Structures are given as C-alpha cells and as structure tokens.
Amino acid sequence: MYCGKIYGVSGKIYMPLIINSKRMNGKKSYIAISAALVLVAALALSAVPVSYGQLPLPAGVPRGDVLVIENHWGTYANPNNWNPIASPGVGPASIAPGGSGYQQLCKAFLWYINTSNSMLIPWIAAEPPIYSPDFTSLIVKLRDGVYWNDGKPLTAEDVVFTLKYLKEAPAPIGVNEKASVKDARALDRLTVLIELLSPNPRWHYFYAVIIYGAGGILPKHIWEGKDPQKFENNPPTCAGPYNLRAVDPAGNWFLWERFDNWWGSKVFGVVPAAKYVLYINHGPDEAKALAMTKHELDALRTLLPEQAELVIKNNPYLKGWRASAPFAWPLDPCVKGIAFQTKTPPFDKREVRWALAYAIDYRTIYRAFVGIDKSTPTPAALPVIPHAADIETYYIPLLDYLKQYGYDPELVLDIARENNAWWVEKYPVLGFWKQDLAKAEQLLTAQGFKRGADGKWLMPDGTPWTIEIKTTSGFEMESQRIAFLVADQWRAFGIDVKVTPLESGPFSTSYSIGDFQVGTFWPGCSQILDLYANWFNRWSSKYWVQKKGEGGHGTGWNTAEAPIQELDRIVDELERTDPGSPRAFELYREALKIWVRDLPWLGFFPTPFYTFQDGYAWDNWPTFPENYYMDPVSWWSQHLFVILKVKPTGRAPTKDAIMDPKPLRIANTPLVKIATAAEWESLVGRAPPAAGVTTVTLRETVTQRVTELRTQVVTQVQTQTVTAIDWGTLSGVAAAVGIVLLVVGIAVGRALGRRRPAQ
C-alpha cells in the first residue's frame, strides 16, 4: 500500500547523493555508501508486514475488527503488574486503574452511575443497595448468572472476601474498608450483609463507579492467600466482556480480545461488536492528533486547541460530544476557576474575595474559551456541573438568591447563542457574577484598602498589594489560560499580580498543604446530583485536619477561616439522609447559599474537552443530543457501555466484528433503597433497633467519630513536627559532606602533586 510513495520519495532523497558520489573519486565515497546503507535499511524496514498501519494486532486482523482507544496515562513503567489495590490512588502509579483498559473491560464493579442522568446502573449487583433504616448496615444482592471469565461463579463469597481481605491488608491498601466496614457476611449464595462502623447511606459509592477509581470485586479463588502488595495478578481474571490478549513490553499498549462466553452475553443478550479493543499511547499530543487523522485512534481524551484544529480539518468522519461541530464536551466533572487560601490575609475576608470576583470581566474569559469549532464552555457560577438535572435542581431554584449577589443570567447568553450552546434554548439561566468595579472598590475600601498615588491598591497596612496566582504548567493548560486572563483583569483594576506556573507535582502539593494565596485549583467537582459524592463531605469542619503553622489542607472549605456551624449541621444531617430524597436536595441548596455568601473559591466553568470519537471505522458513538446514552469519556469505567454499543461502519475491512450488535437494555434505578423496619427484618431475619434507640445510637456514633478525629489531629501535629524537613540541618549536612570531600580531594591532589616533580 505504501510502496509507490516509498520508492518515489526515497528516490528523490538519494539521487543527489549518488550524483555527488560520481563527482568524488572512489576513496571519497564514504558519504554515498553511508547514505545508501541508511536508505537500504529504511526500505528493508518499510517492507515489514503489518496488519494495519502501525497498530499492534495479531497477523491478519483487519482494522474493522479493532476499536482503538487512547491510553491517556502514557508509558507504564511496569506493564506486568495488574494488581489493582497495591498502589494508592489512581493514575500512572498503577497500570490497573489507569489507561490500560482494565477498568473499562475487565474489572468487576457492583454498580455504575450513569453520569448523564445521575441514576444507578446495577451491574454485578442485581439492584441498588438496601440500607437498614438507621444506615448502619446494607444488603447487596448479586445478579444470578455472573461468572468470572475463567468459568468460576461470582458469588457473595467473593464480595465478603474482598471486603475482609482489604480490611486486613496492610495500609495503605483498603483504607476505606478499614475506616468504614465492621463486618461482612454472606446471607446466601447471592446476598451479602455489610455492617458499618458508623451510619452512612452512601457507603456503596466506594463500590459504584462515579468517575474513576471505584473499588472492584476480587476473585476469591485467585487472591486468597496472596500477598496483597506483591501479587502481580498477571494476567488479570476478568468479569468483563474482554480478556487481556497481549501487553506491550514497552508499556505503551494493551490489547484485549472479546470473550465469547461472557456472562453478560447470556444475561443481557449482548455481544460487543469489536473483536479487539486496543488501548494505546502514541506519544505526545502531536502524535495522537496525527494518529486520529490517519484513523489509527478511535477515541481520545482531549487535545490542545492547535492539535484539535489539525484533527478537525483533516478527519471528515470526526465526532465529539456532538456528531458535528461544536465538538468539545462541556460537562467535565470539575468547575475550573480560581481558589482562595481563606486562612491567609487578606483572602480570609469574604468581602475581599467578593471584591476580586466583581473585578472580573467574565465575558472576556468566556469568549477566550470559544473554540475554532464554536465549542463553548457551560457557565457554572456554582460549584456544581450544570447537567440538565443540576440546572433544574440547583441553578433555577437558587436564581433569585444568586441575583442578590449580582448574578446575571444573561451575561454571556448572546455569545452562547451565536455558537449554538447546548443549554441556551432550554435553560437560558446560566450566567455569572456581573463585573462591578464600583462595588469591588467599595468593598475593598471598607476593609481598609486604599489606592496609592499611582492608582494601585495598597493593603490596609499601606504596603503594595501583590497577589500570586499559582497555576498549572504542562498539564490542564486551560487552567493556566484562566490564570493569565484573571491576572490581566486584576492588574487593570490596580492590583499587582504574579502568575506562577507549576508542574503537576508542585501544583498538587501546594493544593494539598494549602501553600498558596490564590491558585487555579478546582475544589468544585461534582458529577451527580448527590453532591456529597464529590468531596461534599469535606465541607464539614469535623473532617478538617489542621496542620501546625500551616494553612491547613487546601481542599476548598478546609482552608476556611473557621468552622461554619451551619455547614457542619447540614453535613451531619446529610449523613443521615437518603441521598435521593427531596430533603437531601434542600440541604444541598442551603449549603450552596452559604457557599455563595462566603465564596471560598470562584469557579468559571468546566473547561471544554475535545473528547474526539472517529466515525471512520466505528459508529453509534454517544452524541448529544440525539444519541446521548453516556458521556463520551473513554478514560472512565463507564466507557464499557460505549464499547458495548458501537457498531462497525463497514468502511474498514472486518472479519470477526459483529456488524449489527444487539443493543444493551439495562434499567437505570434510584441510587439506594431504604428498607422499612419490617422489610429489613424479613431480609436479615432479625429486628432492627427501635426507632428511638436508633436516634440515640446515631448521635453516639457521630460523637465518637468526632472524638476519634480529634485524637487523629493530635497525632497529625506530632507527626508533622517530625516529618517537616529541617532545611537548616539539611544544608548543614550537605555543607559538611562537601567540606569533608573537599579536604580529602585537596589532600589527595597535594599528595599526587608532591610526587610529580620527581618524575
């Protein structure tokens, strides 16, 4: 296929060299010989047979049989370790939850949450969890007919084993289970009773996929007796529709092959169309953009605007969040903007934070984020991603309250309308705080700030006011753009602003320890209506850990100047409230009002992501609005549902792909079921505590939990003193070692020097 091109071009390259060689005599022909050798080698290499393009596929597999998805975490240092529990957190640290496809195709999840409608999708569990009336226990009923791909049934024993194994494993493995699970036991082959250490109606979120990193069930027959840290789990035993077929020893790609005897095919009657799914890292953004242009990549995470433009212009089959431009997905789970360190003066004053908010011209920032394909961000003045349900639950009911603070629902409506933004017709209420320089001036003056002779703001103590904004460098570059735009506007208002871009490590560290004044951090993440799921718990002071001499962990409210009793009360009540009940939403709205009043951070919008999907070889991608069955996010576990739905287009040759797969029909259910006392008794076979006693127990438990936390605070302070790096000592050691080395070096040098004259 490439022969014509190769010979044509290589001819052009080496002909002049041959001509040169003719001018030289025989002894001078090194160059020609060398060049010829290089070209011969290149031609020999180009003749290596490949199945399609440059993709790693078994011989003879046509392009149409394989779905190619980006491995967005890059090259894995150890591609042989498939242990999903040993590494804390997620990301490049661990192959298993990362970009390898493990969490999309293999991992055994009890539930998924459909982020496009905030409903639960029971998967290995047959239904939502059933909580006891006091939320101290829950029952998980498993689906009948679920098997591991090695043929062993997946039963209640596996779930009980997983919880106990994680609880008993050395930390940091199973920290959630250690903190929350009292006991677990199988009531029958498919029913598990889990008893909790304290009441929690959201315990199942540890095992429900919200976005990333949810817990999966481990196969007891594989893991029993294994060292939880050292066991490599290679190859992983899956419960998904694919098995691991091949791994790149270089750590860039992972090839999965369809498992035709998958339990889901029997239970749901579906077989995925793609015979193979390949997760691959092509390299930097430039390489990914070229790969997508060549149809060697079917779905990717996002690209910077210049690379996105290249793909948009050169791939006529391209789809994104929509089937045609604008392509960018505008509902990433985190509202990006700026956060204040509210323990550090002058940002500890809500009036100062509001003054800075009023100094911002949101229209300019919004316009700067309109893409070349007319992609627009979705304005998010609240720390809540404005999905349709969230707009109806939070934005519209709070509209009048927001307007008291200068919220203008029409602020960017014209720009959004020009660009056909998705929300503009149905929900023309998404706006922002209108720029009001007079109000900003008034708020600052009332706090003792004044303008100097040059018109620039001085702090109340008369010193010039300089703000440092810490922002991203080399990743999440949209946040860096936000930093520079905000800096320009604050400068125009008369404040000196310095922007400090940081690589991901220092950036995350600053955030975690609260070492910043202002930063483009994003404490406002939410993906489902039940806001507690994304760190809302950290809005309560009972979970704050203060560090000696430091501002406290910089996670949104954790940086607040003092505990806010109203918020503490709300979080306490939420922890005893059915997450799907109207009362829960009332409580969230109350909390959001406090958030608006205090404005601990200032989110602008979820930054648009170019989650491209190539329609050349595959179709039936989720596209808004006509086929929006799932968010088009290939790195989330929920992408399984996309993989089960895509169909071959027929443009690429196929052999084993299923041309017209049966659609997956699976019920979306409420997030939880709460049993009545009688129902619980019949399920468990014993009576729950009487109602009055329940309340007492709850209060006792909450008190006990707070006490435990206080103890932990003390421990933390003590430990911190030890772990704090003593730079004086460190420099002393370094200097001492240096001096010793210098003296030894001089002595040796002199010893040698003395001997030399004798030579």
Next chain:
Amino acid sequence: MSKLLIFIASRIVAFVLTVVIGVTVVFVIPRLLPYNPVEAQIGFIYSIGQFYDPTAIESLRQTLYELYGLKGNPVEQYIGVWRRLLTLDLGPSIMSFPTPVATLISIALPWTLGLLTLSVLISWTLGNIIGTISSFFSHKRFSKVLTGMAVILYPVPYFILALVLMFVFAFLIPIFPLGGGITIVGVGFSLDLVLNLAKHAALPAISIIIPGTLGWWFLSSFTLTSQKKTEDFVRYAELKGLPNGVVLKRYLIRNILMPQTTALGLALGGIFSGALLTEVVYAYPGLGRLLYQAIINNDYNMIMGISLLSILGVSLATLLLDLLYPLIDPTVRYR
C-alpha cells in the same frame, strides 16, 4: 610500580568521590523542590474526585510518609539512602509503588542501551569519517555544503528535529510508526520481531544520529583535523609525496582518534541517563522517559536510582579511560 599504584589509587579515589558527591547532590536537590510526593498524591486524589472516606485520607497520608521513606529528619533519610545503596537496594518506586526501582530500571535499561549504544556508535563513526574527510578536502564543494549543514543542524534542538521526522516519515510518508517500542503480537523471537523493533527504533535513532553525526562529531573532528593538518609532520608527509589516502588514514585520523575516543567513552558512559526528549516524543520506553516521569512525580528513589546509574556510567567510563589511556596512547604514557 609504586607510581603506577599511586596513579591507580588516585583515580579510584576520584571515582569514589565523584559518586559520593553525585549521590549527595541527587539526595539534596529533589528535597529542595517545592514538592512532596505524598501531598501531591493526596492532591491528585482530590483533583480527580475519587470517593474516599475523609478519615481514611488522613490515615493514607500517614502511611504513605512511612512507606515512601519520608519519615525522619534529612540526616536519617540520608543515612537510610546510603544504607540501602550499599546493600544494592534502591527501594520501592514512589510513582509505581510498591514495585522496586531496580525492577523498573531493569525493564527500561535494555531499550535505552539498544537505542543509544547503536546511535552513538553510528553517529560517532559517521561524524568522524565525514568530518575528517571534509576538513581534509575543505576546499571542495561537498565539504562546504556539509559544513553549512552542520552549522545549521548543530543548534537545532533535537526534539524539534524529532517532531519534524515524525511528521514526515510517520505521517506524510508513513514508513515508520508514530511512536512506541514494539508493535507485534503473538510472535516469538524471529526476524519479524527484530525488524519490528528496528522499525520502532529507527526514527528515534535517526533523530539522534543526524544531529550527532552532522553536529558535534562532525564539527569536532573537522576542527581537530583542520588543526592537525597544518602541523609540520602532516605538511612533511604531503611534501614527501604520500598519497592523500595515506596522509588521511595514517597521519590524521589516528591523531584525532585519541581525543575522539575519550569523548566516545564519555558519551557511552552518559547513555545511562537515557535520551530524555527523544524518548518522550516517540513514547520510547527507555531510561530517559522513566527519569522524566520520576521527576514530574518526584519519585525520589527512582531519581536516585537512574542518577546513580548515570553517575556510575560516566565515572566508570572516565576511570577506565584514565587507566587505559597510558596503554593506548604513547604520548601520554605515564612515566
């Protein structure tokens, strides 16, 4: 004999000092960065919205400090590092916890060794041959063309060249893959496997060989030859009527080979730190890419492991050259 022993001893002391200073610097510098791997990891967990029990996060933080070897004051940590190094234990990788650093290095090392040994040797050989010939025939047109090319190529950042090569030879004329180390499935050791490996290594290698050949090695051998050919013994040989080839081979190349061999030794010693940007651009799984990941994740142990390898590589190369030089070069033989 005793002079020889003193000579050897002094070189070995210098070698040990280099390693000790190197390890100390590599210990201190990452710890001076405004970065803490544990807090970064916790911050990362926050930023992706993973659901964690708020009390569990605190216990996670404490455990990680302990497991990553970051408890204790800097002196204790420094002693700990030496204790581990002397028992040949590089500790666990922080970014790929709990996999040992040594395991990860052993996975990445063959890729880097294969790529860089070959490309350094090829560019050294080609660069020296072309440079010497061009310098010898400096009045010829091809020499002027090559010198012009070298002057242009030398300052071009090699990752720019790498991107250009990728665009031309992996996209416009798709002879080579966009990146990666290998793309072959279900094939044991065979010609296909070797060719597949070579095909993936080709662009990274070319992006190192072109600027290497026509950059440093060309320019250095060109300059050395220019200098040597004005010396009396060369002029005498020419006046004696010796053919150009003989003058070139026996009088010039041999003379410039000594400094160039030294430089080659150092270059080969230096390959243990990998070809950072080339490996990142081509997603090539070598030590450079591993070091890059270790730095952005502040994996102290991994940075120490790779740096130690690099320090040992360069110091050992220097030591060997120092010790071998008197044997191969009569003009510097220790008397």
